[in-house]
Amino acid sequence: MELKLYQIDAFTNEIFKGNPACVVPLKEWLPDETLFNITKENAVAETAFFVINGDKVHLRWFTPEIEMDLCGHATLAAAHVIYSMMDFDKQEIVFTTLSGELTVTVEDGMYALNFPSRKPVPAVLPELIAHALNIQPSAVLKSRDFVLIYENEHQVRDITIDRQVFDQINLDPGGVVVTAPGSSADFVSRYFTPQSTILEDPVTGSAHCSLIPYRKEQLNKNHMIAIQLSERTGTLYCSDLGERVIIRGNARTYAIGTIVTV
Structure with missing residues (x-):
C-alpha cells in the first residue's frame, strides 16, 4: 500500500518557520497502531490523517505518544492540502473530529479555523x-x-x-x-x-x-x-x-x- 505524505509549515508564510505538520490522506482508516507508527516515523509534533466522506472530512491528530483531542496547526495543514492539492471545490471544509465539527474557510488568502472557545x-x-x-x-x-x-x-x-x-x-x-x-x-x-x-x-x-x-x-x-x-x-x-x-x-x-x- 502506498500513501501520499505532505509536510506543511503552518501559521507562517515562510519555509522553516511556523509549526511543521505531516498530513496523510486515507481512503479508509488504518489500525491505530499503524497510524502511531507513521507518526513516530514522521518525527514532527503532529501528523493529521483524514478520510473524505461525502460532504465531510473525518480528521484525527496524532503525536508520537497520543491521539490529540484538538490540534490547530495540523488542522490548518490538512485544510491546505485539501484546498491546494486535491480536487476540492467547496467554499468550506467541515471536519468531524473528537472536538465536534470544525469548519475551515479561506479568507483573504488565509485559512480561517472555526474552533470551540475554551475560556480558562x-x-x-x-x-x-x-x-x-x-x-x-x-x-x-x-x-x-x-x-x-x-x-x-x-x-x-x-x-x-x-x-x-x-x-x-x-x-x-x-x-x-x-x-x-x-x-x-x-x-x-x-x-x-x-x-x-x-x-x-x-x-x-x-x-x-x-x-x-x-x-x-x-x-x-x-x-x-x-x-x-x-x-x-x-x-x-x-x-x-x-x-x-x-x-x-x-x-x-x-x-x-x-x-x-x-
Missing part, C-alpha cells in the same frame, strides 16, 4: 510545574491546558523549563502555555508539553482557544494578533465569537512524498 478559569499551579519554571507567573488559569500569566513579553521569552522536573507530571492531552501582552502583537505565548518528544511546540493553535477569550476580556478587543515566541515563531490572527473563536493563519508546503510501506 482560575486554578492552582501544581508544585512540579512551579519547580520546573525559572520565572513564576502572576496568575494561573486552566482549561485543557494550564495558562500561566506573565507581566511582559521579556518574561515569556526568558522562561526556561527544568525538563527533569517537568516530565514528572502527566497532563495528557494538555500542556502548559505561558502568555503576556506583546510589544509587537496584542499578546504572545509559548507552549510546553511534559513527557513529549518535542518539549516546546512551535505554534499551538488549540491553546489559543483559551488565550483568545482571556485576552479579549483583558484587552477589550474582539480581533487580535498573536505571536508564538518559539524558535520558529508563528503568527495567528484571532477573533472572539463568544462560544467559538476564529484562528487565521497561512501555510507553506515544504515537502510532498510517498509512504511506500505500511
Whole structure:
C-alpha cells in the first residue's frame, strides 16, 4: 500500500518557520497502531490523517505518544492540502473530529479555523510545574491546558523549563502555555508539553482557544494578533465569537512524498 505524505509549515508564510505538520490522506482508516507508527516515523509534533466522506472530512491528530483531542496547526495543514492539492471545490471544509465539527474557510488568502472557545478559569499551579519554571507567573488559569500569566513579553521569552522536573507530571492531552501582552502583537505565548518528544511546540493553535477569550476580556478587543515566541515563531490572527473563536493563519508546503510501506 502506498500513501501520499505532505509536510506543511503552518501559521507562517515562510519555509522553516511556523509549526511543521505531516498530513496523510486515507481512503479508509488504518489500525491505530499503524497510524502511531507513521507518526513516530514522521518525527514532527503532529501528523493529521483524514478520510473524505461525502460532504465531510473525518480528521484525527496524532503525536508520537497520543491521539490529540484538538490540534490547530495540523488542522490548518490538512485544510491546505485539501484546498491546494486535491480536487476540492467547496467554499468550506467541515471536519468531524473528537472536538465536534470544525469548519475551515479561506479568507483573504488565509485559512480561517472555526474552533470551540475554551475560556480558562482560575486554578492552582501544581508544585512540579512551579519547580520546573525559572520565572513564576502572576496568575494561573486552566482549561485543557494550564495558562500561566506573565507581566511582559521579556518574561515569556526568558522562561526556561527544568525538563527533569517537568516530565514528572502527566497532563495528557494538555500542556502548559505561558502568555503576556506583546510589544509587537496584542499578546504572545509559548507552549510546553511534559513527557513529549518535542518539549516546546512551535505554534499551538488549540491553546489559543483559551488565550483568545482571556485576552479579549483583558484587552477589550474582539480581533487580535498573536505571536508564538518559539524558535520558529508563528503568527495567528484571532477573533472572539463568544462560544467559538476564529484562528487565521497561512501555510507553506515544504515537502510532498510517498509512504511506500505500511
